[in-house]
Amino acid sequence: MIPDALKEPVRASAEEAQNFITLFYRALNDSKPISSFYINNNPTYRAAGHKPADICINGALFATPEEYDAVLAKQRSTSTTTTTAPTPTPGTTRPTPSPVRHDVAAFDAHVLNPDYRFAAPPELLAPSSGSGGKSAQGVRVMVLVSVSGTLVLGADPRHQEKRRFTENFILVPNWDAIARHGSKATRRFLIASDQYRCD
């Protein structure tokens, strides 16, 4: 059903999207800043004149990811949950759970551009010439990712509010990380667009 020419981009998009989702929501759930996931602060894209990421959260626009981070930090701190969290069960030494958590239930990924070139370093553009070219072949993609899951408000499992959320991303390769053949832990893809809605 999938044409041969697209098999590699389809595989790469699914894999890279999974990697991105794992890192992105882990940072979010660990109450860490997420601004470095957006294209805005990437020197290569900035030098090439890429527009800032489009961040639209529940219909509200954010000019920079730092602004979004600030709102998220405020959201986490406005509850009194952390001060009244129950004493942890003896024997469990887990870190304090975040008062706002996103549990991903599902995602889907489509390749929007199987031959994405914007701001790509020349060595990654050469089609399958040498080992570097081959690895970049499936990775030079622009990917649409639709995530859905549950937004959990409140750290205490006995007192929580749950809502459904959907978040749609357009991701583009982080050329710096890909050129370095970075590990799975690096941000190999960056957010060019982020549309978020919760119920």
Add this chain to the structure above:
Amino acid sequence: MAPPTGPRAGTTRRATTRGRGGGISKNRIAPRKDRDGDVAMDAPAAGDAGRGGRGPTRGGVPRGAPRGPSLGTTRATSRLAQNVKNYLAPDGGNSDHKARFSRATFKIYGLKNSLAMTNDDGGLAALVSFIERKNSNDTKQMKVARSFKDGDCVWVSVNKDDASGVLRLNGYDFAGATITVTETTDRMPTGHDGMSTEAAQTKEKLMTVLGQRYIPETKLLNLSALGADPILSSMGTFGSTTLAEKAFRVLMQLASQQYKTNNERKEALQSVSLASNEINDVKQVFSLANSLPDLKRLDLSNNRIDSFAGLSKWKGHFRHLQELHLTGNPIAEQADCLPELLQWFPSLQLLNGQQVRTPEQAAEALASLLPKPLPQFPSNLRDGDNNVAPAFLQALFPMYDSDRDGLLSAFYDDESWFSITALPDSGRNLPWKSYMKYSRNLHQPRGKLNPMAHRLFIGGSAISDLWKVLPASRHPPLDPSTGWVVDCHVFDHLPDPSGNGLGFAAGLFINARGMYEESDPANNLFGVRTFSRTFVLGPSKAGAPHPYRVVSDQLTLHQWTPAADTAASTTQTVPTAVVPIPTPAAPVGVPVLDDATKNQLVQEVSNRTGMTLEYSRMCLDTVNAHWNIDLALASFAQLKDSLPAEAFLFRA
């Protein structure tokens, strides 16, 4: 070797070796913790601490403590504690689970010939006591972890470290009879419900206590003055504070287990009285907070709580507690206790019978405990001022409902992508039947590529084949009042449609959330579905009917509500979405007219209005017009000024 015996035999062998060899102190941790259960809050009599040489006093009552005739009591009460623990084990027993692997089990025969046979319990207690005595000395008290009498055979389990000591008793004389001891890898049998008979009896007695003290009319569990309870006293429950606490915990657990669901429990058990129990710190009855977290009324009057420290264990618990009584406690005399209590118990409205907060204030205080979701704003449409997104969606959904092939030829081409993600939730698996075979959820946090990855439909004909088998749908008109939310914006760097690979093209990124009615006669499923659908539109290739095409279309399905329920449930996310539900005999969105008739109608509307065939079709195929030509023409008359130029065959 039969699979079940293999590993177990291995475990035991390893254990026995370890028991003789090193690692003693490490292994001993388990049973000590086990026996102690919770740390007692009131240390036993002061003089005990120095006894027994090395090591602190155990939490339980030490043997030989100077308490008059307490030796007998001690045996009885520690057995009660054991029973209590046995009972608790299946639920809260992670410690017990661990303990099972650090224990050795023995079968002992010969008790029936002994003098102890005539005891009430057939000599079990005496034998257990004998084993413990033979393995204890000044510095170490050995305890049997579990014991069970099954006819002639007595089962005992002990810490692995003590295994050799028990085995040594093989051939010993006990009360005039020779006993034989063999180690076994079989599991110790239990009484009914997976409990020893003793534990079952304990449970029965405690259930009686609960039954006597529950008042269904007021949904009150009256646990006041437990010390005066004849049944509890007869069980020796108050032999020590530890034991009393354990008994309370079991009572709580039993009370909470009487209900199948949390909601059922919350409804049936709203009030608890713990008055007159000589409580000086609520940690003595802490388990109330875990077992009945939704309690509304709590009476602690006539206890001995004298400071906030004595209440602080419950801070952050009982979020729904509305009424609290502390009268008759020293703390009630403190004038400044109110602000603190209001902070600890957000729903508190009545303290010692006085109103301290209005219901509204309480609701606000409760809500402030949870973080708020980020605020919601209406649809955010930034599609470059040419109204493409609304026009596209207004065309798309009616056509998706009635003419999917027409839709495909209008907006999709052989490079368009489509996929569905169906999210089963709330255990309702049936409604996913219509979609599950096609659902593409790539989420696989630890695995390799999800095998669902191939459930991708690329190109109009593949999508057409899929859409033919998907349930019929009916979307409400695109309007915020029907629950639609649409966000969209333009973005760069799609491939250039000219195909030379050098330039970039702009795209439109659209997300639409809403609901639609769904009918799947094949599976006899009729209901309302909430969904999120994401489109990416890009420039068309030469010769396409529209200047833009669907690059990507991702449909994510959320909740499904059966048609019969919809009126009652008024689906919270889409309050106004309750559209009249069609009868199953005439399912939603299934075309009544044949295609030839429709095409004639489309041609007629086109002739009369000058619109393209597609727009003519859209005009006919709305929920309102529903292929009635007069209604279609009327709505055209209303809307013609707002239609885009592309709607007409000839530009004005």
